[in-house]
Amino acid sequence: MGKEENKKSIDKKISTVKFECSQNSHLTVNQAKCAKCKQKPCLFICPANVYIQDEETKEIVVQYENCLECGACKIVCPKKTIDWNYPASSFGVVYKNS
Amino acid sequence: MNIDYNADVIVVGAGPAGVSAALEVARDGRKVVLIERAKYPGSKNMYGGAVYTTALREIFKEDFNSIPYERVINSHTWSFLNDTGSFDITYKNSSATSALAIKRFDLEKWMIKVAKKQGVLFAPNTLVEKLILKEGRVVGVETEQEQYFAPIVILADGVNSLLARQIGLRADFKSKDMILSVKEAIKLDKKTIEERFNLKDDCSNGVNKQYFGSYFGNLKEYKNLFMMTFLYTFKDTIMLGVGANLEDLNKNKLNLNQILEEIKLHPDIAPLIKNGQTVEYSAHLIPETGYNKMPKLTSDGVIVTGDAAGFINSVHFEGTNFALISGKLAGESAICALEKNDFSNATLSIYRKKLEKTFILQDLYTYRNIIEKLYERSNSISIYYPKKIKELFEIIVSANCISKSSQIRKYAMSYFKDRKISELFKDIFSAIKCVIDVFFGK
Ligand SMILES: Cc1cc2nc3c(=O)[nH]c(=O)nc-3n(C[C@H](O)[C@H](O)[C@H](O)COP(=O)(O)OP(=O)(O)OC[C@H]3O[C@@H](n4cnc5c(N)ncnc54)[C@H](O)[C@@H]3O)c2cc1C
Ligand code: SF4
Ligand code: SF4
Numbered sequence: 189m190g191k192e193e194n195k196k197s198i199d200k201k202i203s204t205v206k207f208e209c210s211q212n213s214h215l216t217v218n219q220a221k222c223a224k225c226k227q228k229p230c231l232f233i234c235p236a237n238v239y240i241q242d243e244e245t246k247e248i249v250v251q252y253e254n255c256l257e258c259g260a261c262k263i264v265c266p267k268k269t270i271d272w273n274y275p276a277s278s279f280g281v282v283y284k285n286s
Numbered sequence: 287m288n289i290d291y292n293a294d295v296i297v298v299g300a301g302p303a304g305v306s307a308a309l310e311v312a313r314d315g316r317k318v319v320l321i322e323r324a325k326y327p328g329s330k331n332m333y334g335g336a337v338y339t340t341a342l343r344e345i346f347k348e349d350f351n352s353i354p355y356e357r358v359i360n361s362h363t364w365s366f367l368n369d370t371g372s373f374d375i376t377y378k379n380s381s382a383t384s385a386l387a388i389k390r391f392d393l394e395k396w397m398i399k400v401a402k403k404q405g406v407l408f409a410p411n412t413l414v415e416k417l418i419l420k421e422g423r424v425v426g427v428e429t430e431q432e433q434y435f436a437p438i439v440i441l442a443d444g445v446n447s448l449l450a451r452q453i454g455l456r457a458d459f460k461s462k463d464m465i466l467s468v469k470e471a472i473k474l475d476k477k478t479i480e481e482r483f484n485l486k487d488d489c490s491n492g493v494n495k496q497y498f499g500s501y502f503g504n505l506k507e508y509k510n511l512f513m514m515t516f517l518y519t520f521k522d523t524i525m526l527g528v529g530a531n532l533e534d535l536n537k538n539k540l541n542l543n544q545i546l547e548e549i550k551l552h553p554d555i556a557p558l559i560k561n562g563q564t565v566e567y568s569a570h571l572i573p574e575t576g577y578n579k580m581p582k583l584t585s586d587g588v589i590v591t592g593d594a595a596g597f598i599n600s601v602h603f604e605g606t607n608f609a610l611i612s613g614k615l616a617g618e619s620a621i622c623a624l625e626k627n628d629f630s631n632a633t634l635s636i637y638r639k640k641l642e643k644t645f646i647l648q649d650l651y652t653y654r655n656i657i658e659k660l661y662e663r664s665n666s667i668s669i670y671y672p673k674k675i676k677e678l679f680e681i682i683v684s685a686n687c688i689s690k691s692s693q694i695r696k697y698a699m700s701y702f703k704d705r706k707i708s709e710l711f712k713d714i715f716s717a718i719k720c721v722i723d724v725f726f727g728k
Contacts, residue, residue, distance in 0.1 A: 235543055256569040258569040284329065286391070
């Protein structure tokens with residue numbers, strides 16, 4: 189399965205998950221450091237496809253609304269720059285069937 | 287220290303470890319507050335699919351009988367996948383009741399109900415943002431709204447344990463020491479599941495399958511990828527998921543969902559989930575810090591338990607039992623300290639001694655090198671041997687009109703020719719080492 193196909197597959201699966209969406213992101217990246225990050229593992233590792241790169245500005249866009257709160261991105265980030273928190277109480281993922 | 291305490295013990299995290307710890311303290315007649323960030327307990331949690339009755343009975347006693355499980359899991363298959371099929375070993379015991387399939391939403395809801403009945407004060411929908419320290423000792427927690435104080439805080443906040451990190455009980459995680467997993471809950475009707483898996487219709491039996499190997503589909507191309515696939519039958523849902531070493535994913539630039547999609551196409555698995563509808567997708571980490579990289583388990587005023595301490599045996603999919611029993615021991619240790627009115631690390635270190643007397647630190651010790659060996663030999667386990675098993679069985683079953691003896695000789699020789707001989711010896715030594723570790727473990 190290619191990258192684009194995988195993104196579509198993830199998006200479809202994310203639509204099965206219930207979320208309580210917060211106005212505020214619980215994940216913050218440091219764009220200056222991201223610009224210098226060669227591998228950018230956040231872009232391919234996240235099982236929810238939360239991180240994407242803006243084609244024009246090249247900045248990392250964080251679609252925190254889709255985050256499954258697993259913690260993988262924080263660990264693989266080579267610059268250790270993701271300010272990773274849990275969403276505020278009552279927000280974030282709500283698993284009912286897992 | 288002059289502090290107005292709100293409770294005797296605060297427990298952070300209402301998974302199996304936290305509930306068990308809180309219950310233990312409440313049963314001793316003390317005031318315990320159990321804080322959980324989720325609005326509905328269990329709704330932040332996912333796992334493979336089965337809890338174990340020995341530990342549940344020990345913690346929940348007579349209330350255990352009211353657990354709302356979906357199926358008894360008493361058929362276990364270990365399956366080595368190759369590109370066209372598999373080699374399976376199945377063990378069934380239709381009267382066994384040691385494992386139960388239950389969703390975390392239902393499990394945690396039930397556990398909390400029991401805990402509340404026995405006096406645990408439950409505070410859901412409350413995120414602990416940080417621990418409060420005074421003179422180097424943990425004396426309470428800070429939530430978004432307020433501060434709560436207690437002489438002992440038990441951290442049962444799961445694998446990511448931000449709180450243990452905050453006070454330096456552990457270092458940052460390395461990707462090598464983590465397994466990332468994703469899962470789909472796939473809905474089918476009950477009858478279809480029973481027909482496909484040959485199950486009785488009263489939920490008294492169910493299936494767990496563990497699949498090894500990645501010698502199929504696109505995954506064949508990844509030389510070093512340690513992954514384990516799992517399947518559990520629930521009442522009208524099949525849980526299908528996969529876990530892979532986070533460093534392997536990173537090095538191979540692989541997304542775990544790609545792997546799961548590949549698995550769903552495998553000829554052994556596709557028919558099992560055919561026409562099923564994915565009703566939920568989920569992701570979670572599994573700690574592989576094990577014995578060698580265990581965090582500091584106690585410090586002044588604080589105890590770490592369950593996944594937060596890395597108490598798990600992922601080879602056997604055991605985690606909730608480690609969490610339940612370690613949580614109980616954390617509760618017991620807190621009571622000890624309360625009795626002595628001494629909350630220092632020295633007093634709380636009785637926790638480690640208790641753990642050492644149980645399977646928790648004993649199994650962690652026994653398996654201390656095994657996971658690492660499995661990772662080291664991941665190419666052998668995931669690719670090479672699944673392929674060799676296929677070759678062997680093709681000789682046995684294909685009736686290809688060639689003399690068996692010559693084929694077997696050729697097959698045996700291939701072990702020396704396929705790869706560098708050193709690889710074969712490394713496999714053998716690793717296997718022997720694992721056997722010795724288990725045999726002479728604690
Ligand atoms: C894919 C997968 C398959 C598994 N399969 C099995 C299996 O089949 N059988 C088995 O026995 N085990 C299995 N396990 C392991 C098992 O799920 C865990 O070991 C077990 O859940 C650990 O329990 P715990 O209470 O320590 O942590 P958790 O269950 O993770 O609970 C931690 C709780 O703390 C809460 N929390 C975290 N931080 C805060 C905070 N700051 N403030 C407030 N609340 C907080 C969380 O919301 C959560 O409810 C599996 C794990 C995974 C990932
Ligand atoms: S991996 Fe970390 S540093 Fe690199 S782009 Fe992603 S967030 Fe930025
Ligand atoms: S925590 Fe998991 S799901 Fe959320 S952004 Fe990070 S990798 Fe993605």
